[in-house]
Amino acid sequence: MSMSQTAPRQLHLNVNILHSGFIPSAWRLPEADPLAFTDVGHYVKVAQLAEAAKLDAVFLADNASIIEQIDFRPITALEPTVLLAAVAAATTRIGIIGTASTSYNEPYNIARRFATLDHVSGGRAGWNIVTTADAGSARNFGLDTVPDHAGRYARADEFTQVVKALWNSWDDDAVIGDKASGRFIDESSVRPIAHRGAHFSVQGPLNLPRTPQGQPVLVQAGGSGDGRELAARHAEAVFSAAHTIEESLAYSRAINERAAALGRGPHAVKILPGLATIIGATEAQALRRRDELVDLIPWSYSLKRLAGTLGVPVERLQLDQPLPADLALPNGGNGNHTFFHATLSLVKGREHTVRDVIRALCGGGGHRVLVGTPEQVADEIERWFRAGAADGFNLMPDALPGGLQDFTESVVPILQRRGLFRREYEGRTLREHFGLARPVNVGGAQVRAA
Amino acid sequence: MSMSQTAPRQLHLNVNILHSGFIPSAWRLPEADPLAFTDVGHYVKVAQLAEAAKLDAVFLADNASIIEQIDFRPITALEPTVLLAAVAAATTRIGIIGTASTSYNEPYNIARRFATLDHVSGGRAGWNIVTTADAGSARNFGLDTVPDHAGRYARADEFTQVVKALWNSWDDDAVIGDKASGRFIDESSVRPIAHRGAHFSVQGPLNLPRTPQGQPVLVQAGGSGDGRELAARHAEAVFSAAHTIEESLAYSRAINERAAALGRGPHAVKILPGLATIIGATEAQALRRRDELVDLIPWSYSLKRLAGTLGVPVERLQLDQPLPADLALPNGGNGNHTFFHATLSLVKGREHTVRDVIRALCGGGGHRVLVGTPEQVADEIERWFRAGAADGFNLMPDALPGGLQDFTESVVPILQRRGLFRREYEGRTLREHFGLARPVNVGGAQVRAA
Numbered sequence: 013m014s015m016s017q018t019a020p021r022q023l024h025l026n027v028n029i030l031h032s033g034f035i036p037s038a039w040r041l042p043e044a045d046p047l048a049f050t051d052v053g054h055y056v057k058v059a060q061l062a063e064a065a066k067l068d069a070v071f072l073a074d075n076a077s078i079i080e081q082i083d084f085r086p087i088t089a090l091e092p093t094v095l096l097a098a099v100a101a102a103t104t105r106i107g108i109i110g111t112a113s114t115s116y117n118e119p120y121n122i123a124r125r126f127a128t129l130d131h132v133s134g135g136r137a138g139w140n141i142v143t144t145a146d147a148g149s150a151r152n153f154g155l156d157t158v159p160d161h162a163g164r165y166a167r168a169d170e171f172t173q174v175v176k177a178l179w180n181s182w183d184d185d186a187v188i189g190d191k192a193s194g195r196f197i198d199e200s201s202v203r204p205i206a207h208r209g210a211h212f213s214v215q216g217p218l219n220l221p222r223t224p225q226g227q228p229v230l231v232q233a234g235g236s237g238d239g240r241e242l243a244a245r246h247a248e249a250v251f252s253a254a255h256t257i258e259e260s261l262a263y264s265r266a267i268n269e270r271a272a273a274l275g276r277g278p279h280a281v282k283i284l285p286g287l288a289t290i291i292g293a294t295e296a297q298a299l300r301r302r303d304e305l306v307d308l309i310p311w312s313y314s315l316k317r318l319a320g321t322l323g324v325p326v327e328r329l330q331l332d333q334p335l336p337a338d339l340a341l342p343n344g345g346n347g348n349h350t351f352f353h354a355t356l357s358l359v360k361g362r363e364h365t366v367r368d369v370i371r372a373l374c375g376g377g378g379h380r381v382l383v384g385t386p387e388q389v390a391d392e393i394e395r396w397f398r399a400g401a402a403d404g405f406n407l408m409p410d411a412l413p414g415g416l417q418d419f420t421e422s423v424v425p426i427l428q429r430r431g432l433f434r435r436e437y438e439g440r441t442l443r444e445h446f447g448l449a450r451p452v453n454v455g456g457a458q459v460r461a462a
Numbered sequence: 463m464s465m466s467q468t469a470p471r472q473l474h475l476n477v478n479i480l481h482s483g484f485i486p487s488a489w490r491l492p493e494a495d496p497l498a499f500t501d502v503g504h505y506v507k508v509a510q511l512a513e514a515a516k517l518d519a520v521f522l523a524d525n526a527s528i529i530e531q532i533d534f535r536p537i538t539a540l541e542p543t544v545l546l547a548a549v550a551a552a553t554t555r556i557g558i559i560g561t562a563s564t565s566y567n568e569p570y571n572i573a574r575r576f577a578t579l580d581h582v583s584g585g586r587a588g589w590n591i592v593t594t595a596d597a598g599s600a601r602n603f604g605l606d607t608v609p610d611h612a613g614r615y616a617r618a619d620e621f622t623q624v625v626k627a628l629w630n631s632w633d634d635d636a637v638i639g640d641k642a643s644g645r646f647i648d649e650s651s652v653r654p655i656a657h658r659g660a661h662f663s664v665q666g667p668l669n670l671p672r673t674p675q676g677q678p679v680l681v682q683a684g685g686s687g688d689g690r691e692l693a694a695r696h697a698e699a700v701f702s703a704a705h706t707i708e709e710s711l712a713y714s715r716a717i718n719e720r721a722a723a724l725g726r727g728p729h730a731v732k733i734l735p736g737l738a739t740i741i742g743a744t745e746a747q748a749l750r751r752r753d754e755l756v757d758l759i760p761w762s763y764s765l766k767r768l769a770g771t772l773g774v775p776v777e778r779l780q781l782d783q784p785l786p787a788d789l790a791l792p793n794g795g796n797g798n799h800t801f802f803h804a805t806l807s808l809v810k811g812r813e814h815t816v817r818d819v820i821r822a823l824c825g826g827g828g829h830r831v832l833v834g835t836p837e838q839v840a841d842e843i844e845r846w847f848r849a850g851a852a853d854g855f856n857l858m859p860d861a862l863p864g865g866l867q868d869f870t871e872s873v874v875p876i877l878q879r880r881g882l883f884r885r886e887y888e889g890r891t892l893r894e895h896f897g898l899a900r901p902v903n904v905g906g907a908q909v910r911a912a
Contacts, residue, residue: 037644044641076571083646083649085646089670091574097545117568118566118604121566125543132544152666153664154568189496196534213604214601214602215598215601215602220539
């Protein structure tokens with residue numbers, strides 16, 4: 013049945029549920045519902061489609077303010093943990109990964125919400141750790157300016173340590189529930205964490221038993237030096253951004269070598285680059301679809317977005333001129349490192365106009381966009397996978413659910429025929445889909461299962 | 463069909479989903495699953511049973527630490543907003559009310575989570591505002607001691623103001639979604655709140671359109687002076703605790719007179735006292751069931767719990783002696799006012815031993831327990847309702863789901879025959895079930911609909 017008994021290594025495929033789709037104009041397609049971004053039924057439909065194709069997980073990005081130009085496009089709106097609980101109720105096997113910020117939450121609350129999501133989903137939860145770089149978010153949480161990059165990451169590291177300690181504050185077998193004796197929980201199996209750190213004092217224990225997965229899966233997207241260190245220390249999967257194999261390979265090696273140096277074993281961190289897809293029966297059809305979608309995005313919007321990624325005033329970008337040569341990380345290094353570097357790698361050694369770059373990025377975001385036939389898309393996926401540049405991909409279909417359906421109906425069968433992707437789920441939890449061991453916790457000793 | 467066209471006033475019935483049930487020993491019943499407290503399927507089953515009986519809402523209490531003796535009993539464990547999203551997915555009409563603390567959250571996050579729950583449930587969400595009085599919770603959020611009572615309530619008031627302002631930061635008609643013109647949202651219909659207060663600075667707007675109910679329903683449980691003021695200012699329903707009609711009537715008048723003085727109109731706040739039920743075919747059978755369940759609770763546990771409510775060292779309580787005469791609010795007035803006063807009103811003018819009190823409270827909590835036949839329970843509900851001492855009740859069945867099934871199968875039909883309770887849902891939202899107007903918000907003007 014499954015091919016993974018013979019195939020030594022299998023692809024991991026998540027789908028990023030970006031409201032109406034990756035392309036900012038996706039909501040304008042004839043078949044699109046403009047109100048999809050606040051409709052739980054839309055997210056359920058996409059998740060069920062992904063589950064039918066045996067994808068590893070759905071992934072929900074998040075923000076703590078309005079960071080987009082809402083006059084032109086939908087935004088990440090519904091809070092991920094609440095939305096994903098509803099998605100979990102309508103699915104049985106697919107993983108559910110939600111984003112939450114370490115800068116604008118308390119670790120006890122985040123530990124509890126993702127542990128609850130893991131219980132409610134029967135062991136399918138993952139937490140995507142972000143530090144939230146925009147000024148609007150800061151102003152929604154009592155701050156006048158964004159905390160600096162290093163400070164955000166120092167807090168994120170301690171935050172994640174506290175969350176993990178809380179998840180481990182109950183032994184796996186703490187709940188006895190013996191009706192005859194009346195013993196409900198073995199109190200000696202539930203321990204305070206007594207954390208006293210630079211950012212947090214948290215006594216614990218968590219008020220919730222250990223979860224089906226032991227710990228929800230930790231996901232991160234570290235592009236900066238601090239981000240990579242956080243990923244190497246804690247992440248089990250990284251949602252990266254890369255436009256070339258070389259770049260992704262170097263990133264994967266750097267993260268995994270650092271993780272190994274920290275005692276986490278070889279290749280502890282799955283590397284899953286973002287991959288937007290626009291699929292057509294022919295390459296020409298796919299390119300036409302791309303251009304039609306890009307033409308539905310106001311150029312003024314795309315220019316502003318690209319200018320934000322590159323940290324230049326929008327006036328410095330001219331549609332039919334090349335990118336400025338003197339680019340530096342936005343906000344004195346406090347910007348989004350991942351998208352900045354990915355965009356530079358896209359143009360490296362080539363002569364691109366700003367218009368070309370916006371077309372290639374489909375509206376000015378930072379992720380790689382593949383435009384082509386199902387075979388071309390499958391070939392690129394296989395090429396990166398076999399080169400070790402990716403353990404899989406975080407898919408970003410151009411439009412949802414249509415673009416995902418294009419992928420599951422036309423690309424997934426090719427990947428299955430090539431023995432690269434599962435035909436059936438073998439496990440029930442996200443850890444099992446990702447091939448990650450369940451951390452065991454008995455008698456206060458945490459054991460990394462073989 | 464429905465009787466509410468002819469009946470001038472209808473009861474409102476919520477059910478408090480306290481894990482295995484109100485009585486701490488409920489998990490020891492032969493039919494109980496001891497692991498129900500972390501099983502989403504258990505909560506779904508209870509909610510579906512409540513929905514089949516046309517109850518107004520399910521209600522989930524919450525804590526931010528372990529406040530119970532876990533060696534003897536289950537605890538509130540799963541985080542309410544996440545759990546209730548899963549419950550919403552498995553139901554279509556019943557309201558879902560979750561508890562969240564204003565002392566250990568940020569208003570932007572709470573506004574967003576409950577707004578998401580309202581979107582995901584199609585307009586069925588309610589937020590129960592609590593300030594969280596226990597020291598364990600404080601220690602999970604960086605504090606050595608509990609903030610004092612007045613300070614917690616001052617924060618809660620400002621917190622709630624900010625949450626309401628964020629819920630109103632989008633006009634009802636802000637989302638245009640016009641594919642032809644490409645206009646997605648009318649930016650002039652989405653406004654910052656620019657809140658600068660003693661506890662919070664929140665710029666806004668919320669990154670989520672206004673919800674199906676306009677605002678999720680606000681619920682509170684104010685027993686103290688500060689708590690009553692908070693209820694009068696913000697609550698649309700109060701989950702109170704009272705053992706006598708006189709007490710509940712006085713409470714209802716005080717809250718609603720204060721609300722009217724604040725300009726909220728007559729009887730703006732629904733009063734829903736907690737009501738635990740133990741139902742038997744005969745009164746003797748019901749009493750036998752109560753005594754069996756109470757005998758399954760260790761007396762040492764019940765004594766400790768009662769001592770906590772009354773603010774005395776446990777050594778001062780002797781099972782076969784009356785309560786001490788010199789009782790004062792626990793923790794210098796920082797304790798749970800509701801349960802303290804309710805317990806005193808239970809014994810007022812009567813000669814009760816400590817054992818009697820524990821039996822009457824079924825283990826030392828503060829809520830009223832009705833033990834009897836379906837007719838007796840219905841009679842008491844009707845008596846309080848007709849006296850104006852209650853607009854309905856927050857039901858706390860002895861055991862779940864069994865005790866709720868006893869209620870829905872035997873008491874609800876009596877209430878329906880008497881024209882006191884709906885036979886079918888007339889509305890789709892919790893506001894509609896409660897008979898509350900949907901607050902309208904257009905062009906920056908908030909209008910209280912008639």
